[in-house]
Amino acid sequence: MVTKNQVKYIQSLSHKKQRDEDGVFIAEGPKIVRELMQLDQVKPREVYGTLDWWESQPTSWRQQPWAVEVNEEELQRLSFLTTPNQVVAIFNKPVIHPHPGGWQIMLDGIQDPGNLGTIIRIADWFGIQQVVCSPDSADAYNPKVVQSSMASIGRVEVDYTDLVQYVVDHAHRVFYAATLDGQPIKEVKASRPGVLVIGNESKGIRPELMQKLSHFITIPRQGEAESLNAAVATGIILSHLIT
């Protein structure tokens, strides 16, 4: 059974302000919820599942205070998806302790939630535990970002900070800026982990940040497309830098 207040509360979590105040995020669907439940880094706060879903989960889960059984109509009211899928869950934001000195991704104004989620998933694939974003980037705990991260949101730390200051404060690291006229990816040898800098989908890296950077890296173009999708570019460059 779901109360009006529970529905109202979940809806309020579409707003970043509410998510930040409560330190929570929402995930939906059996695959991603199941995977997040099994991580130490996140803890469930409320889990609304259909009878079907609960029956396929460990029985101990159903006795937890955060477990709620809902019918299809209730699930519909709780869900942010056009086609709700068995379960909607509220989790505490992950607590992650990245290895010091590992690779990082820096995002300057990534706007599209799908791109951000995909980049978090790419980070997780390559074993990168930290993504540093400019304050005007999409929020990592936006439900669309969470869904496209495919549970990687539970394993990657995403921070928001002034990027120019960050570069100044981490002058001992090598920052590789993805641009259209840098050194071809195949020629770049990263002898130790650095930071890959990816710019906004249409404007690229902003001039104030570019001024602080000195390593530029490019995916050579053989055809006509003006640019590559930001997440695709991130994946391609990392696959060459990280061996």
Place this chain on the structure above:
Amino acid sequence: MVTKNQVKYIQSLSHKKQRDEDGVFIAEGPKIVRELMQLDQVKPREVYGTLDWWESQPTSWRQQPWAVEVNEEELQRLSFLTTPNQVVAIFNKPVIHPHPGGWQIMLDGIQDPGNLGTIIRIADWFGIQQVVCSPDSADAYNPKVVQSSMASIGRVEVDYTDLVQYVVDHAHRVFYAATLDGQPIKEVKASRPGVLVIGNESKGIRPELMQKLSHFITIPRQGEAESLNAAVATGIILSHLIT
């Protein structure tokens, strides 16, 4: 001025059947429409632009029989986007003559229109002019695919055919299947152009097709993510195969 019938007609183009019958597709927004207009491979059928938009285009365009000026309210009625952007255009499907013997991408059941559009854009970046899809893949002329292709839809031929039969008929070519347990990308040397085979987002390449393939290629994983997005994987593998 826009008539009721024009609105009805554009709406009917959300259906593949109507697009196929008329051999047309829709593109929206100043950037992609302008770029498509400049290609020889596509011809405009009807272009609905606001006064602002027309004033920033070559004056000769406005005298063409396909040019229609609309106000914001009319644009809203014609558009498939939540936020319409200056222009909605109907184009004839492109006529492309790919170089024989060039690289190709084969897609087995790609469902997500954003992924398909992004893959078409990747193909275009790497100079690949042909994408071959299974009949159950998303339609390349779906408005969402067109938008995420960023005008690359006008430079890449997308065909739909039985993939098993295609592999049999092109036995002289090398097909590289993207899987989770193949040869690491850095070890694969493609001495001549081949065909990169990418499977469905969750199920991968279907068994009937896998049976016909013999070169398997993998992006080594350093972290925890279960998989990579299909478009990201396509970009990474191509960046290693094509030099």
